[in-house]
Amino acid sequence: xxxxxxxxxxxxxxxxxxxxxxxxxxxxxxxxxxxxxxxxxxxxxxxxxxxxxxxxxxxxxxxxxxxxxxxxxxxxxxxxxxxxxxxxxxxxxxxxxxxxxxx
Amino acid sequence: xxxxxxxxxxxxxxxxxxxxxxxxxxxxxxxxxxxxxxxxxxxxxxxxxxxxxxxxxxxxxxxxxxxxxxxxxxxxxxxxxxxxxxxxxxxxxxxxxxxxxxxxxxxxxxxxxxxxxxxxxxxxxxxxxxxxxxxxxxxxxxxxxxxxxxxxxxxxxxxxxxxxxxxxxxxxxxxxxxxxxxxxxxxxxxxxxxxxxxxxxxxxxxxxxxxxxxxxxxxxxxxxxxxxxxxxxxxxxxxxxxxxxxxxxxxxxxxxxxxxxxxxxxxxxxxxxxxxxxxxxxxxxxxxxxxxxxxxxxxxxxxxxxxxxxxxxxxxxxxxxxxxxxxxxxxxxxxxxxxxxxxxxxxxxxxxxxxxxxxxxxxxxxxxxxxxxxxxxxxxxxxxxxxxxxxxxxxxxxxxxxxxxxxxxxxxxxxxxxxxxxxxxxxxxxxxxxxxxxxxxxxxxxxxxxxxxxxxxxxxxxxxxxxxxxxxxxxxxxxxxxxxxxxxxxxxxxxxxxxxxxxxxxxxxxxxxxxxxxxxxxxxxxxxxxxxxxxxxxxxxxxxxxxxxxxxxxxxxxxxxxxxxxxxxxxxxxxxxxxxxxxxxxxxxxxxxxxxxxxxxxxxxxxxxxxxxxxxxxxxxxxxxxxxxxxxxxxxxxxxxxx
Numbered sequence: 001x002x003x004x005x006x007x008x009x010x011x012x013x014x015x016x017x018x019x020x021x022x023x024x025x026x027x028x029x030x031x032x033x034x035x036x037x038x039x040x041x042x043x044x045x046x047x048x049x050x051x052x053x054x055x056x057x058x059x060x061x062x063x064x065x066x067x068x069x070x071x072x073x074x075x076x077x078x079x080x081x082x083x084x085x086x087x088x089x090x091x092x093x094x095x096x097x098x099x100x101x102x103x
Numbered sequence: 104x105x106x107x108x109x110x111x112x113x114x115x116x117x118x119x120x121x122x123x124x125x126x127x128x129x130x131x132x133x134x135x136x137x138x139x140x141x142x143x144x145x146x147x148x149x150x151x152x153x154x155x156x157x158x159x160x161x162x163x164x165x166x167x168x169x170x171x172x173x174x175x176x177x178x179x180x181x182x183x184x185x186x187x188x189x190x191x192x193x194x195x196x197x198x199x200x201x202x203x204x205x206x207x208x209x210x211x212x213x214x215x216x217x218x219x220x221x222x223x224x225x226x227x228x229x230x231x232x233x234x235x236x237x238x239x240x241x242x243x244x245x246x247x248x249x250x251x252x253x254x255x256x257x258x259x260x261x262x263x264x265x266x267x268x269x270x271x272x273x274x275x276x277x278x279x280x281x282x283x284x285x286x287x288x289x290x291x292x293x294x295x296x297x298x299x300x301x302x303x304x305x306x307x308x309x310x311x312x313x314x315x316x317x318x319x320x321x322x323x324x325x326x327x328x329x330x331x332x333x334x335x336x337x338x339x340x341x342x343x344x345x346x347x348x349x350x351x352x353x354x355x356x357x358x359x360x361x362x363x364x365x366x367x368x369x370x371x372x373x374x375x376x377x378x379x380x381x382x383x384x385x386x387x388x389x390x391x392x393x394x395x396x397x398x399x400x401x402x403x404x405x406x407x408x409x410x411x412x413x414x415x416x417x418x419x420x421x422x423x424x425x426x427x428x429x430x431x432x433x434x435x436x437x438x439x440x441x442x443x444x445x446x447x448x449x450x451x452x453x454x455x456x457x458x459x460x461x462x463x464x465x466x467x468x469x470x471x472x473x474x475x476x477x478x479x480x481x482x483x484x485x486x487x488x489x490x491x492x493x494x495x496x497x498x499x500x501x502x503x504x505x506x507x508x509x510x511x512x513x514x515x516x517x518x519x520x521x522x523x524x525x526x527x528x529x530x531x532x533x534x535x536x537x538x539x540x541x542x543x544x545x546x547x548x549x550x551x552x553x554x555x556x557x558x559x560x561x562x563x564x565x566x567x568x569x570x571x572x573x574x575x576x577x578x579x580x581x582x583x584x585x586x587x588x589x590x591x592x593x594x595x596x597x598x599x600x601x602x603x604x605x606x607x608x609x610x611x612x613x614x615x616x617x618x619x620x621x622x623x624x625x626x627x628x629x630x631x632x633x634x635x636x637x638x639x640x641x642x643x644x645x646x647x648x649x650x651x652x653x654x655x656x657x658x659x660x661x662x663x664x665x666x667x668x669x670x671x672x673x674x675x676x677x678x679x680x681x682x683x684x685x686x687x688x689x690x691x692x693x694x695x696x697x698x699x700x701x702x703x704x705x706x707x708x709x710x711x712x713x714x715x716x717x718x719x720x721x722x723x724x725x726x727x728x729x730x731x732x733x734x735x736x737x738x739x740x741x742x743x744x745x746x
Binding site for chain 1: 721723724727728731
């Protein structure tokens with residue numbers, strides 16, 4: 001237990017910042033999705049760290065982590081599917097060109 | 104054993120099938136109708152055989168209306184089984200004939216539907232076990248008769264004849280209706296066994312028995328075209344020939360005789376009814392036989408012959424020989440249907456019913472000859488046996504009447520045969536199978552039915568015919584009739600023009616049925632002058648009276664009009680005006696206040712929407728930035744508040 005909790009939280013905050021930056025700045029849809037994934041990982045790291053240091057005898061933390069993992073996978077699958085469909089119809093995948101809900 | 108009600112229902116099913124047939128299958132209508140009647144024949148034969156073994160069937164339904172219970176139904180006994188078989192067989196044969204006869208007819212579907220309905224109604228008439236069912240069927244066959252006489256409704260004489268037949272038979276039907284009503288009033292039932300049962304000590308068990316008997320006779324006279332209700336039948340020949348064969352000779356007109364035979368115990372106890380039959384039948388049988396001898400239209404000739412024969416059956420009933428009448432009815436149905444079918448073959452080919460000028464046809468000639476011999480009572484035809492049954496049962500004093508009748512009927516039918524069916528062949532007509540089969544069958548039946556007399560007599564519990572000198576004398580008289588007709592019309596023995604001139608006046612008198620046809624006309628004239636007097640009374644007195652009343656009413660109405668204009672109209676105008684004013688004010692209020700405020704708020708919302716619209720860029724990162732910004736702001740606020 002030489003590494004303190006604050007170090008984990010700092011890494012998590014950095015990851016979150018990178019993710020937010022990526023989501024807001026990237027134009028490619030794949031990059032946006034990857035950034036969202038980084039945000040989720042930051043949240044997951046936070047959760048695990050708090051569980052390990054604060055309530056290691058409770059299963060809830062691990063279960064939360066697993067749920068976040070699942071949600072990340074599902075979100076990835078749906079997001080990529082949407083993007084593939086858009087690409088097939090319009091031959092482009094730049095998020096700033098997709099400003100309308102019409103098909 | 105199949106249920107009895109199936110027998111009349113089968114032809115009705117055929118009718119429904121024909122009416123629901125698609126247009127392009129109309130040519131099968133005749134086949135369906137014949138099959139319906141054929142199945143009924145088969146079932147009827149089974150029941151006849153059962154009856155012969157002494158097994159009788161009945162199917163009864165109990166109806167309850169308005170608290171009254173009535174049993175109605177069908178039943179077989181020897182009489183109804185024999186009659187039903189006769190009706191079914193004749194109907195089947197005539198329907199088969201009609202397939203050929205009506206092949207080119209436009210109204211084929213209608214014709215076969217009504218013929219099927221008639222077959223069903225006639226079967227239920229003879230199978231009925233009570234007077235109610237009998238009466239209903241009686242009306243149904245009358246309706247079918249009306250529809251079929253008027254089959255060629257485009258021709259005025261056909262539609263008039265249908266109307267006439269309907270009205271005249273309706274007089275008789277009314278008699279039967281009253282009889283049924285009286286039965287219900289007296290006994291509460293109209294079942295044959297109850298109505299015809301003898302009461303204690305030999306008196307009839309029925310109240311008003313003699314009145315009912317007379318009313319029944321009136322019904323039978325109308326249906327069987329007996330004087331004074333006889334004058335519809337000759338005109339009824341305006342219908343197609345199969346109709347004349349089936350309805351107006353073989354079955355429906357014979358229903359009157361069936362009714363008399365069925366009601367015989369009742370009639371026998373009522374002298375008034377007895378005398379009525381005797382007089383009507385005597386007048387009809389002689390008048391029509393004389394009229395038949397003078398006809399120039401083959402179908403009218405056969406119609407008068409039918410009336411004469413029915414009169415002879417009526418005489419048999421009046422002489423207390425109901426079963427001889429029934430046997431005569433059976434024989435008559437077969438040979439008269441045959442005569443009509445034979446006449447129809449050639450009359451259709453000629454396009455006219457005129458006796459002279461019918462085309463030559465071998466089938467028609469031999470068919471007509473077989474029927475004519477049977478009608479004259481020449482052995483071994485059915486007519487001989489039935490006539491013998493009647494004459495041998497009659498008292499000796501009346502025998503001369505029957506001999507005269509035999510002579511007359513032999514004469515007129517021989518005259519018809521020599522004038523219409525022995526001409527030289529000009530153009531041979533070729534008859535389709537549907538013409539030949541029923542005629543062969545009927546000819547066979549009329550030749551053979553005579554020998555059925557012994558089993559039939561046993562079945563109907565009638566006396567066996569007595570073959571003696573009387574029968575031989577009748578055959579001789581019939582032969583004399585044929586000889587006279589042959590001398591006059593074949594060998595032209597009296598071929599002088601002077602004789603013809605003299606005969607013409609007589610013919611004119613005879614053609615009208617010896618003046619009997621004029622009688623109803625005289626009645627009509629008296630009635631019409633009565634109506635004219637009533638009409639004059641009406642114009643002179645009632646009209647003046649009613650116009651005075653009308654004037655008074657008019658005046659009252661005028662006064663009422665003034666009152667209305669002065670009082671009610673003004674009042675209602677005032678009310679209307681104030682309502683109008685109020686409405687105007689409300690309208691102003693509505694426009695100024697309500698409409699404006701509603702519109703203002705709507706416009707304000709629209710403007711707000713317009714202002715907010717630029718926020719919706721559709722760019723995802725704008726939305727995400729807003730989300731993160733909000734998180735930062737919310738976190739800052741939460742931190743500031745130490746929450």
